[in-house]
Amino acid sequence: xxxxxxxxxxxxxxxxxxxxxxxxxxxxxxxxxxxxxxxxxxxxxxxxxxxxxxxxxxxxxxxxxxxxxxxxxxxxxxxxxxxxxxxxxxxxxxxxxxxxxxxxxxxxxxxxxx
Amino acid sequence: xxxxxxxxxxxxxxxxxxxxxxxxxxxxxxxxxxxxxxxxxxxxxxxxxxxxxxxxxxxxxxxxxxxxxxxxxxxxxxxxxxxxxxxxxxxxxxxxxxxxxxxxxxxxxxxxx
Numbered sequence: 586x587x588x589x590x591x592x593x594x595x596x597x598x599x600x601x602x603x604x605x606x607x608x609x610x611x612x613x614x615x616x617x618x619x620x621x622x623x624x625x626x627x628x629x630x631x632x633x634x635x636x637x638x639x640x641x642x643x644x645x646x647x648x649x650x651x652x653x654x655x656x657x658x659x660x661x662x663x664x665x666x667x668x669x670x671x672x673x674x675x676x677x678x679x680x681x682x683x684x685x686x687x688x689x690x691x692x693x694x695x696x697x698x699x
Numbered sequence: 700x701x702x703x704x705x706x707x708x709x710x711x712x713x714x715x716x717x718x719x720x721x722x723x724x725x726x727x728x729x730x731x732x733x734x735x736x737x738x739x740x741x742x743x744x745x746x747x748x749x750x751x752x753x754x755x756x757x758x759x760x761x762x763x764x765x766x767x768x769x770x771x772x773x774x775x776x777x778x779x780x781x782x783x784x785x786x787x788x789x790x791x792x793x794x795x796x797x798x799x800x801x802x803x804x805x806x807x808x809x810x811x812x
Contacts, residue, residue, distance in 0.1 A: 589742070616798055627703070627788070627802040628743075640797070675742055684731035684792040685750065688800060690742030 588612070591676050591691035598666055599699050606661040606694045608676030617659040618688065619651060620675040628675055634659065635681055663696075671698045702726045703791050705803035712810050718776040720806050722789030725770065729791040733800065734763060734774050737786045746787075747774070779810045 589610045598604040608617065615636050620628040632641045634653045648670070650662040663670055673695050677688040704723045712718045722732075730751040735743035749756040749763045749772065756763050762775045776783055789803040 591742075618799075625708070625804060627701070627804045629802075630799060633797070633799065635797070677742075679798050681798060684794055684796065684798060685748065686798060687733060687745035687748065688798070690735075690744070692740065692742045 589676055589678055589689050589691035591674075591694050593694060594692065595695050595697070597697045597699060600668065601665045604663050604666055604696065606663075606674050606676075606696070608659045608661075608691055609657050610676075610678045610689075611657070612678055612689060613656060614678035614680050614689070615656065616679045616681045617653060618677040618679075619659070619661050620677065622673045622675060622693075623671075631661070666696070666698050668698050671696055700725075701804075702729075703789055703801050703803040705787075705789055705806050707806050708804070709807040709809070712779045712808065714781055714810055714812050715778045718774075718779045718783065718808055718810065720774040720776075720787050720789075720808065722772045722774075722803055723770060724772075724791050726791070726793070726801075727770065728793045729801075730794050731792045732763070732765060732772050733790045733792070734761075735788040735790060735802075736783075737788065737805070743788055776808075779808075781810050781812060784808055784810045 618633040619631045622628040631645045652660045673693045675693045676691045679688045733748040734746040737743040765772045786805045790800040
């Protein structure tokens with residue numbers, strides 16, 4: 586089945602130690618998104634790609650970076666994680682073609698900071 | 700500034716009855732609205748959507764109603780089933796916004812036997 590896969594499902598890192606979360610998709614969608622969701626809060630868009638064109642949200646901290654080496658893969662890098670970065674990170678994909686194209690989500694990576 | 704609001708964090712309904720989940724928005728530029736369902740330990744999955752040119756969209760047991768003047772939409776599930784127990788997120792987007800979604804905080808629905 587075509588899908589969006591996030592690895593790992595659970596990630597524990599130390600305060601200040603860089604961490605990378607990955608997302609892959611078999612849907613061949615040209616748009617990929619990264620969201621951060623904290624407990625009882627709405628998913629918050631961090632950035633997204635149209636193909637290789639990177640789009641950062643204005644309030645995304647510089648500590649968060651992303652790479653998309655090809656259509657299928659996208660990575661979220663947190664350069665120096667702080668305690669406030671503990672959250673669920675969701676990857677989503679869609680075909681660019683208007684707001685009626687729903688996003689398809691992975692199951693997320695839960696990041697804990699020690 | 701929360702542009703999409705789901706003011707009820709939780710809702711409990713008996714099996715077979717109607718579930719009504721509500722959502723309010725503040726940005727009048729939003730012109731497309733979606734509902735996602737999320738089970739524990741899984742990502743959100745798309746459920747149903749509605750364009751601002753409509754006031755109702757129906758898909759089986761699920762119906763979404765849109766009241767543009769009130770900037771309010773609701774999701775009706777009838778009849779409710781235990782498998783509907785999940786968190787429901789309301790989301791909004793706008794034409795020209797690059798498919799970006801603005802989500803509400805979600806409502807936890809529990810359907811009891």
